[in-house]
Amino acid sequence: MPVNKPFLHGQFAKRGIKAAKGITGIAVLFIAWQIGASVSGVSSYFFPAPVDVYNAFRDMMHKGILEVYLLDSLYRYVVGVFLGSLVGIGVALALGLNKAIAAVFAPLVGFxxxxxxxxxxxxxxxWFGYGITTILTLLIFVVAFPILYNVLAGIQTLPIVYVNAARSLGATRWQILREVILPGVLPSIVTGFRIGAGFAFRGLIIAEAIAATSGIGFLIFDGAANKQTDRTIVGMIIMGLLWLIIELAYLRPFERATIQKWGLVTTAEQREVQ
Amino acid sequence: MKTLKLRPYLLAATPFIGILILWTVLPSLLSVPAYKLPSPQLVWTKAIELTGDGSLLQHILVSLYRLALGFIVGNLLAVPIGIAIGVNRHASDFLLPLLTFLQSIAGIAWIPLAVLWFGIGDGAIIFVIANIIFFSNLYNTVIGVESIPQAYYRAVLSLGASRFDILKTVIIPGAFVQLIVGFRSSMAFGWRALIGAELIAGTTGLGYMTLDAVQWYQTETVILGMIIVGVIWLVMDRFLFRKLETMTVRRWGILQDK
Structure with a gap:
């Protein structure tokens, strides 16, 4: 059966219309928000209008606060996720060398x-007081555990025939680890990393709310505490944009380049449940 | 036969017992002060004490009540809007980019605004939970509706079905499996957000109990709170949602076991 492929320009036009509709949707929200704020006459502290938020944004850009906060948050996030992945992968491989050990530790890790x-x-x-140590420790925890959990589960579901096949061809333990187990659990590592990176972002915000004096999470909570609600909303919008950038520019391509390329369908949605 | 069945449980219990022993022995060996790491006995005594005066149960019930209410409100909004977006292409074009953006803010970042608007306590916390559960299950619902084969719509339409018939006989049953999966995962997100929200905006509840104890260096209460948070989630997940999944999804053979 012949497939009717739309002409390229047709596809572009379709995409353009779709994008325009999406932008309209967002614009409608902002306009309604502005009108709602000016018509209702509620104090801008209680319900700041988009204009107030924009002014707060410009003010903070001008003073250079925003840049510092953004860099602080990014630094904590990147270092935390990096260290967390190292810890997660390392402990996962150490604990998950074979099925028996994985079975013993899986419930503890699950808990x-x-x-x-x-x-x-x-x-x-x-244990660590208020500050960077607490934030980083939390991020390491948040990232390492889903990796560990997924790897242990991945090892338990690794078909034993693969190990047997390699063994019957005379593979050493090291070769089994390198040729069978490691490739077999790589998708689990990626899945765990994806989940951990998502949780870590939320974790960063709450850690900064409680244990930091800078950063986007701090901005969101500190703004409200000082009756600068417009600053809170600036922080929320930046948090949203930052996450979209991380997700769309880094995590999704990473996933595409790994598990999807290896021909494994991701079940991140289902695994996220645990 | 019986010993064989017991074996996995015994194996699984081993690391727990190991940790318990380490936790009992190490702090006294390394002379860690009790406010840094209280012994298991201290935590146990605290558990008995807080169970005795009823305050522990009170905190747990308040937390569960907020979670349940947030779950109901969030899903009552998420399912209809999700179906609308899944069915109607215009709705999807207009709303999805906006909702994707709002979803990336969803959760604890709303706490300051929620506190401002609804006051500290139940109102703010339930708002935050409902918010995160809404966004979590909205996408599930959209995916569920979108994955219903077009042929089903045509088949029912050719038999003269009304719009309501389509909703009742095609969309809801077709998206049901995805909905159940979504309920479970949205509950997981809601639970995470609940503890975070209670840390900051609670005057009761498990999250509040743990952070409040920090100020008094009652570390045994903090650790007790953590254990309870873990146990409650495991119990909820295993006995409520996994049961529900087995009863529905697995039985119909739609979802494959891992």
Missing amino acids: FYAIVESAWLPVFVI
Whole structure:
């Protein structure tokens, strides 16, 4: 059956219309928000209008606060996710060398994973005080556990025939690890990393709210505490944009370049549940 | 036979017992002060004490109540809007980019505004939970509706179905599996947000209990809170949502076991 491919320009036109509609949707929200704020006459502290938010944005850009906060947050996020991945992958491989060990540790890891990141925050504050150590420790936790959890689960579901096949061809333990187990759990590592990177971003915001004196999370909460609600909203919008950039420019391409390229369908949605 | 069945449980219990032993022995060996890491006995005593005066149960119930209410409100909004977006291409073109952006802000970042608008306590926390659950299940619903084969619509339409018939016989049953999966995962996000929201905007609840204890260096309460957070989630996930999934999704053979 012949497939009717639309002409290229037709496709572009379609995309253009779609984008225009999407922008209209966002514009309508902002206009309604502005009108709502000016008509209702509520104080701008209680319900700042987009204009107030824009002014706050310009003010903070001018004073250079925003740049510092953004860089602080990004630095913490990148370092935390990087260290967390190292810890996660390292411990995962050490614990998950074989099915028996994976089976023994899986429930314990599952339990620690079930203690959500915000529940760790108070005890980290007691141990490490308010500051960068607490924030980084939290991010390491948040990133390492989903990797660990997914790798242990991945090893348990690795078909034993692969190991047997390699063994029957005379593979050493090291070769089995390198040729069978490691490639077999790579998708689990990527899935865990994706989940961890997502949780870490939320974790960063709440960690900065409680244990930092700079950063986007701090801005969101500090603004409200000082009756500068417009600054809070600037922080929220920047947080949203930042996450979209991280997600669309880094995480999705990373996933495409790895698991999707290896021909494995991601089940991130289902795994995220745990 | 029985010993064989017990074995995985015993194996699984081993690292827990190991940690318990380390936790008992190490702090006294390394002379870690109790406010840094209280012994298991101290945590246990605290558990008994807080259970005795009923405050622990109170915190747990308040947390669960907020989660349940946020879950209901969030999903009551997410499912109809998700269906509308899934069915109507215009709605999807107009709303999806906006909602994608709002979703990336969803969660604890709303706490300051929620506190300002609804006051500290239940109102603000439920708003935040409903917000995150809404965005989590909205996409699930859209995907669920979009994955219904076009042929089903045509088949029902050719039999003279009304719009309501389509909703009842095609869309809801067709998207049902995805909805159940979405309920479960949105609950996971809601639970995360709940503890975070209570840390900051609570005057009761499990999250509040743990952060409040930090100020008094009652670390045993903090650790007790963490354990309870973990246990509640595991119980909820295993006995509520996994059961629900087995009863519905797995039984119909739609979702494959890992």
